[in-house]
Amino acid sequence: MTDLEQKSIQIDYLGHHAQFIPIIAKWHQDEWQHISPDLSTQLRIKMYSSYKNTASIPCCLIALTDDEPAGSASLVLSDMDSHTHLGPWLASVFVHKDFRCHGIASQxxxxxxxxxxxxxxxxxxxxxxxxxxxxxxxxxxxxxHTLYHGENVDIMSYDLTG
Incomplete structure (x- = not known):
């Protein structure tokens, strides 16, 4: 069993751990700048700072292990400017490379x-x-299947009624 497998993973609202907003914003900027060229790290910090800490949308969740950020995921009303007729969206699912392959993204x-x-x-x-x-x-x-900002992407849906 690895050290990470022995640690518990806590999922909470990012706003409850505001000290990690700059870290999450930097991770997201590094990962998705090519798909969201209009967003900077500073704009992401401002955006995540405005999210409510409830089940409302938008919101951002953070995965923590030993009070250290391991990953995050968001719910947003719109995530593709080419598909504004769809929503809301699961967005920005990211797990830092040091914490991957331990089920954090699934959680x-x-x-x-x-x-x-x-x-x-x-x-x-x-x-x-x-x-x-x-x-x-x-x-x-x-x-x-579609082309979005020069990248081939798949659009997926999840039915919450069934």
């Missing part, structure tokens, strides 16, 4: 789905360039 997604369900959402959407198989294992359905 974050499950908690986001629970929050969406509590908020009365019937369908969630996401887009991914490379994690389609992961999301299919979690029950997401592929609905479209």
């Amino acid at each position: 974050l997604v499950a908690k986001c789905i629970l929050n969406a369900n509590q908020a009365g959402i019937k369908t969630l959407y996401l887009f991914t360039p490379d994690k389609t198989a992961f999301y299919k294992k979690l029950g997401w359905k592929l609905i479209e």
Whole structure:
């Protein structure tokens, strides 16, 4: 058993751990700057600082291990400017490389789905360039292949009514 497997993972609202907002914003900027060229780290900090700490949308959840950030995921009303007719969205699911392959992303997604369900959402959407198989294992359905900001992505949906 690795050290990480012995540690507990806590999922909580990022706003309850505001000291980590700059870290999460930097991780997201480094990972997705090419898809969101209009967002800077500073704009991401401002955006995440405005999110409520409830099951409402938008919100951002953080995964913590020993009070250290390990990953995050968000629920947002809109995540693709080309698909504004769809929403709300699971967005920015990210686990730092030091914490991957320990089920953290699955826990974050499950908690986001629970929050969406509590908020009365019937369908969630996401887009991914490379994690389609992961999301299919979690029950997401592929609905479209498309080109978004120069990158091939899959759009997926999750039915919360069934």
